[in-house]
Amino acid sequence: MPRYLVHRTFPDGLAFPTDTSGHKQVDAIVRANLDQSVTWVHSYVGDDDATTWCIYDAPSPEAIRAAAGSTGLPIDEIHRVGVLDPFFYSAPTSD
Amino acid sequence: MAGSEAQHRHNNGNRPAVASSPLPSSLNARQPLTYVEAVTPQLVERSAQLAALRSLLHDCTLGGRLVLLSGEAGAGKSALVQSLLEEQTTTRSLVGRCDDLFAARPLGPIADMARTSVGPLRNAIGSDNLTDTFDAMLGELAAPPCPVIVVFEDVHWADEATLDLIRFVARRLEALRCLMIVTHRIELASDHPLRRTAGALVGPCVSRLTVPPLSLDAVRTLAAGSNVDPVELHARTGGNAFFVSELLAEGSPGIPPTVRDAILGRAALLGRAARNALDAAAVLGRSAEVDIICRVAECGPEAIDECVGAGLLEGNHRVQAFRHDLSRDSIELALAPLRRRALHARALDALMDQGDIVQLAHHAIGAGDAERIVDLSGRAAKRCVDLGAYREAARLFGSALSHIPANSPDRTQLLEGRAFTCERTEQFDGAIAAGEELVAGSTDEQIKGRWEAWLGGVCRCAGRREDAWALLASSVARLEPLGESVDLARALGLLAQHQMVSSRNAAAILTARRALPIAERFDAEDVVVHLLDTLGAALACAGDDGGIALLVEAVDRARKCGIHHELTRSSENLGEALLARHHAIDALAYLDEGIEVATNFELRFSRNALVNVRGAALLLVGRWDDAVASAHAVLAEPDVAASNRCLALKLLGTIRARRGDPEWAAALDEAWLLALPYGEPQLQLPLRLARAEAASLTGDHAALEREMRQTVASTDGGDVWFAGAIAVWCRRAGIDWEPQTKLADQFVLMLAGDFRGAATIWDALGCSYEAADALGQSSDEADLREALVRLNEFNARPRALQVTRSLRAMGVREIPRGPRAATRANAAGLTAREQEIAALLAAGFANTEIAARLVLSPKTVDHHVSSVLSKLAVTTRRHVARAADALGLDLKVEGAVGAI
Numbered sequence: 001m002p003r004y005l006v007h008r009t010f011p012d013g014l015a016f017p018t019d020t021s022g023h024k025q026v027d028a029i030v031r032a033n034l035d036q037s038v039t040w041v042h043s044y045v046g047d048d049d050a051t052t053w054c055i056y057d058a059p060s061p062e063a064i065r066a067a068a069g070s071t072g073l074p075i076d077e078i079h080r081v082g083v084l085d086p087f088f089y090s091a092p093t094s095d
Numbered sequence: 096m097a098g099s100e101a102q103h104r105h106n107n108g109n110r111p112a113v114a115s116s117p118l119p120s121s122l123n124a125r126q127p128l129t130y131v132e133a134v135t136p137q138l139v140e141r142s143a144q145l146a147a148l149r150s151l152l153h154d155c156t157l158g159g160r161l162v163l164l165s166g167e168a169g170a171g172k173s174a175l176v177q178s179l180l181e182e183q184t185t186t187r188s189l190v191g192r193c194d195d196l197f198a199a200r201p202l203g204p205i206a207d208m209a210r211t212s213v214g215p216l217r218n219a220i221g222s223d224n225l226t227d228t229f230d231a232m233l234g235e236l237a238a239p240p241c242p243v244i245v246v247f248e249d250v251h252w253a254d255e256a257t258l259d260l261i262r263f264v265a266r267r268l269e270a271l272r273c274l275m276i277v278t279h280r281i282e283l284a285s286d287h288p289l290r291r292t293a294g295a296l297v298g299p300c301v302s303r304l305t306v307p308p309l310s311l312d313a314v315r316t317l318a319a320g321s322n323v324d325p326v327e328l329h330a331r332t333g334g335n336a337f338f339v340s341e342l343l344a345e346g347s348p349g350i351p352p353t354v355r356d357a358i359l360g361r362a363a364l365l366g367r368a369a370r371n372a373l374d375a376a377a378v379l380g381r382s383a384e385v386d387i388i389c390r391v392a393e394c395g396p397e398a399i400d401e402c403v404g405a406g407l408l409e410g411n412h413r414v415q416a417f418r419h420d421l422s423r424d425s426i427e428l429a430l431a432p433l434r435r436r437a438l439h440a441r442a443l444d445a446l447m448d449q450g451d452i453v454q455l456a457h458h459a460i461g462a463g464d465a466e467r468i469v470d471l472s473g474r475a476a477k478r479c480v481d482l483g484a485y486r487e488a489a490r491l492f493g494s495a496l497s498h499i500p501a502n503s504p505d506r507t508q509l510l511e512g513r514a515f516t517c518e519r520t521e522q523f524d525g526a527i528a529a530g531e532e533l534v535a536g537s538t539d540e541q542i543k544g545r546w547e548a549w550l551g552g553v554c555r556c557a558g559r560r561e562d563a564w565a566l567l568a569s570s571v572a573r574l575e576p577l578g579e580s581v582d583l584a585r586a587l588g589l590l591a592q593h594q595m596v597s598s599r600n601a602a603a604i605l606t607a608r609r610a611l612p613i614a615e616r617f618d619a620e621d622v623v624v625h626l627l628d629t630l631g632a633a634l635a636c637a638g639d640d641g642g643i644a645l646l647v648e649a650v651d652r653a654r655k656c657g658i659h660h661e662l663t664r665s666s667e668n669l670g671e672a673l674l675a676r677h678h679a680i681d682a683l684a685y686l687d688e689g690i691e692v693a694t695n696f697e698l699r700f701s702r703n704a705l706v707n708v709r710g711a712a713l714l715l716v717g718r719w720d721d722a723v724a725s726a727h728a729v730l731a732e733p734d735v736a737a738s739n740r741c742l743a744l745k746l747l748g749t750i751r752a753r754r755g756d757p758e759w760a761a762a763l764d765e766a767w768l769l770a771l772p773y774g775e776p777q778l779q780l781p782l783r784l785a786r787a788e789a790a791s792l793t794g795d796h797a798a799l800e801r802e803m804r805q806t807v808a809s810t811d812g813g814d815v816w817f818a819g820a821i822a823v824w825c826r827r828a829g830i831d832w833e834p835q836t837k838l839a840d841q842f843v844l845m846l847a848g849d850f851r852g853a854a855t856i857w858d859a860l861g862c863s864y865e866a867a868d869a870l871g872q873s874s875d876e877a878d879l880r881e882a883l884v885r886l887n888e889f890n891a892r893p894r895a896l897q898v899t900r901s902l903r904a905m906g907v908r909e910i911p912r913g914p915r916a917a918t919r920a921n922a923a924g925l926t927a928r929e930q931e932i933a934a935l936l937a938a939g940f941a942n943t944e945i946a947a948r949l950v951l952s953p954k955t956v957d958h959h960v961s962s963v964l965s966k967l968a969v970t971t972r973r974h975v976a977r978a979a980d981a982l983g984l985d986l987k988v989e990g991a992v993g994a995i
Contacts, residue, residue: 065754078756079757
């Protein structure tokens, strides 16, 4: 499944407290995503607490938009991305 | 083809041989052979599937359930069903199997079920009336005691009538109290009719269950106590349950290189009479009656007992069956050709006075008995046609034809059957070969001309455009001197259609006008409707609105006479003609009817074409989410025609580009590659415009200019309905281009720089994005601000950014950023207008009242209402208030509600 980076801006800031209410919010998002076969892998949150860059696995950009439609999350931009990991570029071994 | 799968497996068995067994394999010879018995005591790793079946059986007391049970050959589908039936002994069950015959027995599984039935089905079998059989099936399922388990085994070998029956029952499941289990192999050819059936079986009552290969752990469990290395066993069998149990039954690591050899080795232990019985049974099919086996094998029943003892056959005193298809395949494949022919000949004699005609034809073909093949295949083919099994019929006509002498007077009738059944099942090569022989073989000019015209129509569908021209011209030239006839009208109609789709509208109009009075004089209603449709479409393409009225008439008359393929064709043409005039909302109404008919009568190509036109209409009225869903629906279907895939990709690419989403280029590029071979302006020109728009949205001016230069070079300026868009995009690309035709008002206004005026027209047509895009080209600050708000409602970020830049360049400060200002204010993403309408809906206003109150056309209100319902995810207006409440939307009607 393709991987996407979704850039979101929350004008009023965002807060996912690590208690029951936060769990409820996250759970609702995960459930709504499930209907579209969308998986929220994880997110990076800007230190303004208003911008997020979220990594998603999804069948298409439309599926991400449809999921956002039911979760009410804003979308600024969607990018299709791949992974580059320095781990795989370690120094060649002697053999 | 019998045994091809076994052959395939054989080829896969090329792995290194292992050390031979320390035990003689004959020590285990009495062990049961198949998975069914070998693992029934411990049906390993199937508890989840069995539990799922149990729970579906439980649910079906509330309403019928259908489960499609798939797995590779030998995965253990039958074993799973068997163990469900064994534990549910008190539940009534009906089991029917499909067999691997040259052409499937029509309704074979139903005959199996009828044999054990005491209900309505028992009397219905043998009836030539398909409706009676279908009704009897429903009656059987509805009769107490309920629930009932009904099993269709191995439907990858089913005839079309059986597939029809499965769909027929599936559509009525809710009223029944049955669990319908349909098993099939997972490996299917891409054009296998079952794919279509499986695709059509959707909905809350339908579930899909796979029987996956066994895991290494499961193989370990099964292999416990034997001296077989489970890792090696798992690797060699790929976890196939049958292979695993089979190889375990051999009881040693010294297994022969293929399972086939294992089965043959087992068979080799049989005495001569038993071996004869086994060979006879293999030729007779998956199951056969005991006395028939005995007659074909010239043996006594004790020979069959020996096969049962060896675990090869199972059954009762009347009917015996192979325990597994793979064993039957292996035995049949191993028969020497002459011996197989002799057995088929004896089977034919034994069954002659009682067998099913299709079964007899199968044996006649196997026996290579030319005279009887011609007779039996011909009769079997006609029976298949009666039952709607066209694919089987085409095959049987083909086999009869390959054995009938070229000069036989009966040949023509077989060719006609072959031609029609091949055309009907889209096997164009077969249809063309039969048609060509009919043309060449006839000495009667009228008949020659009739078949030439038919052949021309088939060639057009098959993409052989030049052949189609030659044949249609020759047909008309041949028929004309013979005087007016239905044949002549039909030939002219096919010629007109070919002219129309090749964009020779003027010629198409002339041809159709000539043919219409002839068809009317002969009361040939189907020809009249075809001509009205072609004439209407050609006129509409040429810019004549009279064409629309003719298309509406074609739709009405096709509906009245129940000519389904014409109804779908005319509604597609009508939808396109309305869409070309940007009357998207009117188009939607006609398209919906066409899609419904195409769905009900399984006209798959038409359905996808109509869904694509509907998608384009939805795009135009701003329902992008619905348009995207329709594009994805077409793309998700197996084996979509290139033109249909191309249009769906174009739609998807356009919306992605407008939203600034990734993969727009991939979609448009693939669409372009698919469009290339067609060379049709209808396909390529709009695609170039879509690419131009996408280039403009990404700020790639060079690409925009290149695309428009190529567009201009490839059009003669006579494409009335694209001329406006071409002119506007040429202007945006900085290219001078003079349209050769009158443009629609909104384009004239845009070229004149009156963007506000153009937007008003676009809005009246319900084309909101086009209106916003037009306003965005204005140099007036208020226009640009409105454009920005409206583009943001669409999440049309790339265009919104362009408008923002224009505003900045004008020195405007405080430009609203992003779509939040408008849409994001509410959770459902309703626009301001939609919110207004949602409030009125929640307050109980009818559409006409809303239209009057907001001074909008009723059609525009209809569109907004659908949009509101879809965004709130409710199906009726009565639920709007509740849904809005749940989302925390504050719907207030401005002004007093009682004022109207």
